[in-house]
Amino acid sequence: MEIRQSKQPNFFLKKRVRLSVMIGLLGVLYVGAAVILNFNSAAFLYLDRGMIWLFQNFIPTSQSITYWYSITQALLRTFVVAVAATSVAGVLAFVLAILGAKSTGPSRTLSWVIRGFASIMRNIPIVGWAMLLLFSFKQNDFTGFLALLFLSVGFLTRAFMETIEDVDVEKIQALQVTGASYLQVISQAVLPEITTPLISWLLYMIENNIRDATLVGLLTGTGIGFVFDLYFKSLRYGPAGLVVLAIIILVIAVELVSNYVERRIAA
Template sequence: MNSDIQQVTTFFNKKRFRLTVLILILGMAYVGASFGLGFQTQSLLGVQDGMIWLLKNFVPNATSNGYWSEILQQLYRTFLVAVTSTTCAAVVSLFLAILGAKTLTVSKALSWLIRGFSSLMRNIPIVAWAMILLFSFKQNDLTGFLALFFMTLGFLTRAFMETIEDFGTEKIQALQATGATYLQVIFQGLLPEVAVALLTWVLYMIENNVRDATLVGLLTGTGIGFIFNLYFKSLRYGAAGLVVLSVIILVVTVELISNLVGRLLA
C-alpha cells in the first residue's frame, strides 16, 4: 500500500516539476521577446481604449451602406477565386494521390516523390506563396488563384492519399482476384467507396480558402482584401467594418452549407 502511494506521489511530483519548467521557459521567452521588441507590459492596460475606439469607428453606419454594391462585387470575386482554386487543385490532387498511395502506386520511388512534393507544397504558408508569386505574376487575380492552388494541392494530395490507403490493400487484392484491371479497381471499386470522404476534404478546403483568399487579396491587390485595405487607409472605417462583417457572413454561410452537404452525403 505504501509503495503504491509512493509511486503516485512520485508521478505527481514529476508532473509538477515538468509544469514548473514549462512555465519558466515560457516566462523567459516572454521576457526575452519583450526586451527585444521594447514592449512594455503597461501597454496592455490601454487595450480597453483600443477596443472602445474600434467599436466607435468600425461599426457600419448609414454612410457606409452606400458601399454595399462594391463590397458584394469584390466578395463574389473572392469567393470565385477560392472555389476555382480548390476544385482545380482537387482534380490534380486526386491524380497524384492515386499514383502516390502505397496501395495503388506503380513504384515506391514515385510514391515517395509525390509524398515529398505534397509535404513541401502544404508546408509553405499561403502568405509566402503569395509573396513568391508576386514577383512573376504581379498584383492580379491569377496570383491569388495560384497561391491558393499550390497550398491546396499539397494539402489535398496528402489527405487524398491517406483516404485512399484507408480503403485497404485486401479490398484491392480481392478486386484484382476477380480479374479487374488497374483502372477498373480505381474507377469502379475505389472511387465510389471513398467519394464522400474526398468530397468532405474538398468542402473543408473551400471553407479554409474563403478565409485565406481575403488575406491573399491584401497582398495581391485584388478582391475583398484589397478594398478593405483601401477603405482602411483612406480612413473610411465604417466601410472597412462593413467589409469585415460581409466576410464573416460569407464564411459562416459557406460553413453551414458545407455542414449541410456533409450530413446529406453521410
C-alpha cells in the same frame, strides 16, 4: 499495496514538475521576445481603450451602406477565385494521391517523390506563394488563384493520400486477384470508400481558401482584401467595418452549407 501508494505521489510529482518547467520556459520565451522586440507589456492595461476605439469607428453606419454594392462585387470575386482554385487543386490532388498512396501507387519511389512534393507545396505559407508569384504575374486575380492553387494542391494531396491508405487493403487485393485492371480497382474498391471524406476535405479547403483569399487580396490588389485595404488607408473605417462584416457572413454561410452537404452525404 504500499509500493503502489509510493509510486502514485512520485507520478503526480513528476507531472507537476514537467508542467512547471513548461510554464517557466514559456515565460522565459515571452520575456526574451519582449526584450528583443522592445514590446511594452503594460499595453495590456490599455486593451479596453483599443477595443472602445474599434467599436466606435469600425461599426458600419447608414452612410456605409452606400458601399455595399462595391463590397459584394469584390466579395463575389474572392469567393469565385477560392472555389475555382480549390476545384482545380482537388482534381490534381486526387490524381497525385492515387499515384502516391502506398496501397494504390505503382512504385515506392514515385510515392516518396509525391509525398515530398506535397510537403514542400503545403509548407510554404500562402503569403510566401503570393509574394513569389507577384514577380511573375503582377497584381491580378490570376496571381491569387495560383497562390491558393499551389497551397491547396499540397494540402489536399497529403489529406487524400492518408484517406486512401485508410481503405481496407483486402478489398483492393480481392479485385486484383480476380484480374481487375488498375482503373477498375480504383473505381470499384477505392472511390466508393473515399468519396465522402474527399468531399469533406474539399469543403473544408473552400472555407480555408476564402479566408486566405482575403489576405492574398491585400498583396495582389484584388478582391475583398484590396477593398478593405483601400477603405482602411483612406480612413473610411465604417465601410472597412462593413467589409469585415461581409467576410464574416460569407464564411459562416459557407460553413453552414458545408455542414448541410456533409450531413446529406453521410445520411
